Amino acid sequence: MTHFRARLISILLIASVLLLSPSTFNANISSASSISPSAPPLEQDWTKLTGSQENYNSAVKAAATRDGGVILLGSVTSRSTFEHEGLIIQKLNKQGELEWERMYNESTLQSGDYLIGQDIRQTRDGGYIIGGQVSLYPVEGKAFLVKLGPEGQYEWSKVYISHFWNEDFERVRETKDGNFIASVRTWNRSDTSTPAAFLTDSKGNQLWYKKLPAYEGQDFRDVIELPSGSYLATGLTERKNAVQVPVLILINPKGELADKLYVQGSNGSHPAVPLQLEQLPAAKSYIARTASSLQNITASGKVLWELPFSSLPDGELTHYSQLSIASDGAPILIGSSNTGTSIELRILKVSSTGEFLWSYHTPILNLESIALGEATPDGGVAVSYTTPNSGQIGVIKLKVSESPGSGEGSLYLDSDEYSITLGDTFDLRTLYKDSSGIEHNVTTEAEYKSSNPDVVSVDLEGNITGINPGTATLTVSYKGLTYSCPVLVVKPYTPAQAEQ
CATH class of the missing domain: 2.60.40.1080 (Immunoglobulin-like)
Known part of the structure; x- marks a missing residue:
């Protein structure tokens, strides 16, 4: 040799x-x-399974809470009657122990109707906001919001009506003044539905509903509040010089279209479409997750750097479905990979300048699918998942490794x-x-x-x-x-x- x-x-x-x-x-x-x-890998802190085998149980999201715990959102459907039982919300403490559990269903629903949860977040008052869709039999769907108190007590809910056959809130965020901004996914029979963003007050009352008819058949995938009080929405493309170019939509505080910004790389190229935006705490820029890369992007649409997933360990096998910002301000990617013999949970961390720091992967026994998760205040990550045949809903909490020879x-x-x-x-x-x-x-x-x-x-x-x-x-x-x-x-x- x-x-x-x-x-x-x-x-x-x-x-x-x-x-x-x-x-x-x-x-x-x-x-x-x-x-x-300074960038250690993770190890399992605890896991939690919930749900009866008599039902179909499906995980939606595990979100971090400010007390170090986790709030879990899932849905439950009866196996015998196929009737939707509603949304399940569990609050777990930092040790993974159950603090409280609530089941929620809209009282106005008829037979065959059901709720689809899409997002849950803790609000500044210690409560929780849930967004998603009320699916009305046989095909119609309307967006909804539910507000719960700190102990899971019901405060209010709203179902929103528009001209679309189907719409739901894909991602909901609380604004700095306590309102709620949401990206809306829409659909109708003629495929002429338009992307929309939605702002309510702290009680769920609609303040404005912004639609963009020029982008028929497309959806906003995320909308984020800017320091100025305006909003930046993403998920759209526009044909320009025979090329589909990603577009960021700037909406002013009154819900009026202020500008459209073409996403461009430093060399004039047009990167992939941003699907999720998160603000970098220490910079006047944003981290964007696309279907194939991670981008650092300014509010004017300039891409400062782009990190293709294919350049990362096992990047071609991994689907990253969630972007979160760690307690130290660095981006965390959460996803899963199918190795052919098992489905593995994948966690990856990069620096704010796009440098790969570390990756963590582990097979989870009895795993059907990975749902959404978030970075936790202690430097770890919480992720929800569904077991085979929708048997149970699971949460895995990962912490910074302390074992010798590991972290x-x-x-x-x-x-x-x-x-x-x-x-x-x-x-x-x-x-x-x-x-x-x-x-x-x-x-x-x-x-x-x-x-x-x-x-x-x-x-x-x-x-x-x-x-x-x-x-x-x-x-x-x-x-x-x-x-x-x-x-x-x-x-x-x-x-x-x-x-x-």
Whole structure:
């Protein structure tokens, strides 16, 4: 076996690969970094299952509460009568113990009607706001809000009527003055429904309802309040120069269209459509989750950086369905991956500048689907899920790992970048430093993956071979820790023949 290592990539080698692939490197996308004590992985804190096997139970969301606990939203339907029993709301304390449970159903519903919960959040008064849809038999649906007090006591509910056959509140947020802003998903038979945003006062009374007829057949996926008191809505695209371009809609405090902003990358390109927005606490910008990437975006629509999911560990296998902001202000992605033999929960954290910090994944026994979750105030994450055949609703609470050799350890390779000549093979070393500072060679115990096996192949023992000129990302995993680094493959250098 030929052994080849290089800490520095020579100018000649870089020039040769750039000639082969001029778009190999993207300065807007940071490469992954190793796990450090300031960004530790997670471990299970507690789990909670609820629901009778006599019903179909479906998880909707687990949201963090300010006291360190979790509020859980789910739905329950009878298996025998197929009648919808209503929404189940449980408040769990920081140890995962039940504090209270409520079942809610609209008293005005008729046989065949049911509630679909979409979102739940704690409000400033300690209570909770729930948004979703009242589904009216046989096909009609109306958006609704329910407000509960701190102990789950009913305060008020509203069902909102519009000209659409179907509409629901996908995401509901409390504004700084105690009102509620919601993104609305709509549908009708002719597919001419339009995106809409909705503002109510603190009692659920409608203040304004903004529709955009120019965007028929599309939906707002999220709307967020700006420091100015205006609102930024996302989820739309507009055809411009023969290309579908993502558009942000700026709505003033009165519900009037103030501006439309085309989302553009720093190089003039148009990234994927933002589906969810969250504000970065320490910056005048926002983190956006798209179907294929994470973006840092300004209120004017400029994308400062974009991190494709395909560049992250197992990114091609993972569907990230939720974005949350951790207690330290860094973005957290929550999702799941199907390995073919199991469905795994995936949690990933990046810095506010788009640098990969760490990823966590674990299979959950008896898992049918991952629902929504959030980062918790203690640095952990709470996620809801549904067990097979909708048997029960589950919550898993993860905490910052404290076990020796796990959260306080670190994983790394014997180089932070590699270059290799086409056809060469080398055996890297994978090192793990435990909490006491002792370094262990775990090369044969770790797992390896190449982002592009057509360029770089890797076997079970960490032997890497250059297959074709180009670059690939090598990802190594051990005990829930992950480390990634770039590998460069170049053609052998052949000196030019001197003229005779």
